[in-house]
Each structure stands twice: as C-alpha cells, then as structure tokens.
Amino acid sequence: MQIEDILKYSHQLIAYFHNDEPLKFNGFFVEYHNNYYFVTVNHGVAPDLKETDKICFILHANSIGIATRIIPIKNWQFIDFYEQNEKQEKYSIPRCKREEREDFAFFGVNIEEIGKSVEMLPFRHQDADDASCHNKTVYPITLPEDIALPTKDKKYFVVGKLLHNINPACKKYDILSFEGMEYIGDFEGIHEFKIKQITDYQHCSGLSGSPVFDEDMNFVGMAIRYREEDNVLRVYPASDIKYYLHNDCTILPEEQDYYNK
Numbered sequence: 001m002q003i004e005d006i007l008k009y010s011h012q013l014i015a016y017f018h019n020d021e022p023l024k025f026n027g028f029f030v031e032y033h034n035n036y037y038f039v040t041v042n043h044g045v046a047p048d049l050k051e052t053d054k055i056c057f058i059l060h061a062n063s064i065g066i067a068t069r070i071i072p073i074k075n076w077q078f079i080d081f082y083e084q085n086e087k088q089e090k091y092s093i094p095r096c097k098r099e100e101r102e103d104f105a106f107f108g109v110n111i112e113e114i115g116k117s118v119e120m121l122p123f124r125h126q127d128a129d130d131a132s133c134h135n136k137t138v139y140p141i142t143l144p145e146d147i148a149l150p151t152k153d154k155k156y157f158v159v160g161k162l163l164h165n166i167n168p169a170c171k172k173y174d175i176l177s178f179e180g181m182e183y184i185g186d187f188e189g190i191h192e193f194k195i196k197q198i199t200d201y202q203h204c205s206g207l208s209g210s211p212v213f214d215e216d217m218n219f220v221g222m223a224i225r226y227r228e229e230d231n232v233l234r235v236y237p238a239s240d241i242k243y244y245l246h247n248d249c250t251i252l253p254e255e256q257d258y259y260n261k
Contacts (some may be wrong), residue, residue, distance in 0.1 A: 148218035160210035
C-alpha cells in the first residue's frame with residue numbers, strides 16, 4: 001500500500017473564529033446509498049460549541065495573485081444528545097439541555113453544484129496546482145452495508161495533510177502518515193490503535209478528520225485524537241458514521257435531487 005493510495009481521500013479544512021487562531025484539520029467525502037457527504041470532526045468545526053466566522057475546504061489550487069481557491073462550507077450538521085428535564089409542570093413545554101455532542105460533523109454534497117461556489121483566501125499554497133487548473137478530482141469513500149470492524153491480526157494506516165505557514169503570504173502541506181498501527185481495543189465506543197512510531201504530540205496537530213484504513217483498504221473510521229502518554233490514536237468508528245447517515249439523516253423525497261450526483 002502506497003501513501004498516495006490513502007492521501008487522495010484526505011482534504012484540508014481551515015476554520016476561522018472571531019479573535020482566535022484558526023483551526024486546521026482534515027475531512028473526506030463518503031458515498032452512501034448513492035448520496036454524497038463530506039465528513040469531519042466536530043472539534044474542528046464547532047469546538048466547545050463555538051460558532052465560526054468561516055470554514056473553508058482548501059482545493060489545493062492557487063488563483064491569480066496571492067490567492068488560493070477554497071469552497072466555504074456553511075450547512076454543517078451535528079449529532080447532539082439531549083437530556084429532558086423531568087421536573088415539569090403538567091402543561092409546560094418540556095425543556096431539554098444539550099448533554100453531549102458526537103465528535104462528528106458532516107454536510108450533504110451536491111457533486112455538480114459544489115464546484116460553483118469557489119472563493120479565494122489571501123495566501124498562496126506551495127506545490128499546489130497553478131491558476132490554470134479548473135477541475136479537481138474528488139475521491140469519495142464508499143460506505144458498504146457491512147462495515148469492516150478492526151481486528152488485532154491486521155495492520156492499520158492513516159495519512160493526513162497538515163497545513164502550516166511558510167510566511168504570511170504562503171502556506172504548505174506536510175504529510176503525516178502512520179503505517180502498521182495495531183488495534184488494541186475499544187474504549188467508550190471509540191477504536192484505539194497503537195502507533196509504532198514515537199512522535200511529537202504537537203506534530204500531530206491537524207491530523208483529526210483523516211480517514212483510517214486497514215491493510216486491505218477497508219475504511220474503519222476517522223482519526224479524532226492522539227493520546228500522547230501512550231502513543232495511541234483514537235478513531236471514530238466507520239460503523240457509527242454509517243449509522244447516523246442512515247438513521248438520523250435519511251433523505252426526504254423532496255431533497256433527493258440535491259444529494260444525488
């Protein structure tokens with residue numbers, strides 16, 4: 001398996017917040033029941049329920065002048081869990097409080113329309129396609145009905161793009177890959193994989209949202225956290241992604257044309 005086999009699925013996102021440093025993380029396209037979605041981590045899109053000024057999908061294609069092409073993303077959806085307050089008067093409207101939010105965010109994609117909303121950010125991207133590039137190939141991960149669950153007899157792989165500054169007018173990707181990871185079990189519903197390479201925790205910043213595969217190129221989940229003390233990557237299960245897209249996000253008939261290719 002080559003790094004390029006996995007890297008083609010990871011896409012760089014940057015989220016801008018009022019008076020805060022922007023967050024940089026990854027995401028990927030999935031196809032399920034002939035519908036397309038873009039999937040990433042909630043802690044990049046809305047950390048601690050913050051609202052962003054702008055979230056951008058970086059196309060890795062420069063524009064004329066000091067500018068890079070991006071697609072702004074606004075219609076994010078989340079999975080929230082609520083706890084109902086049982087101490088209600090007989091005729092009062094039940095009050096709920098948000099108890100928990102899954103570390104999973106997504107939006108429905110119209111493949112034909114998404115490329116029509118291209119905008120620019122004021123920096124150039126080193127090694128990106130030049131201004132004459134007009135089309136980018138998208139590689140979605142197809143979610144099968146039977147999601148592959150991780151096992152201890154296989155090796156696992158993740159590759160992500162880490163955006164960083166060269167100078168105020170220029171940025172570049174570093175490619176971070178972990179190969180031959182070992183599945184060590186689940187904790188609180190999250191897959192955990194031991195990373196063989198000893199790495200600097202800060203160097204992992206931005207890997208969240210990258211897809212994780214087994215040695216047979218089966219998609220098993222999304223990287224959400226690196227645990228420094230024992231060199232473990234925590235991975236949101238692919239089975240949960242499929243569950244929420246299927247059960248909480250069933251397409252209504254009137255929405256079908258928007259989601260379809």
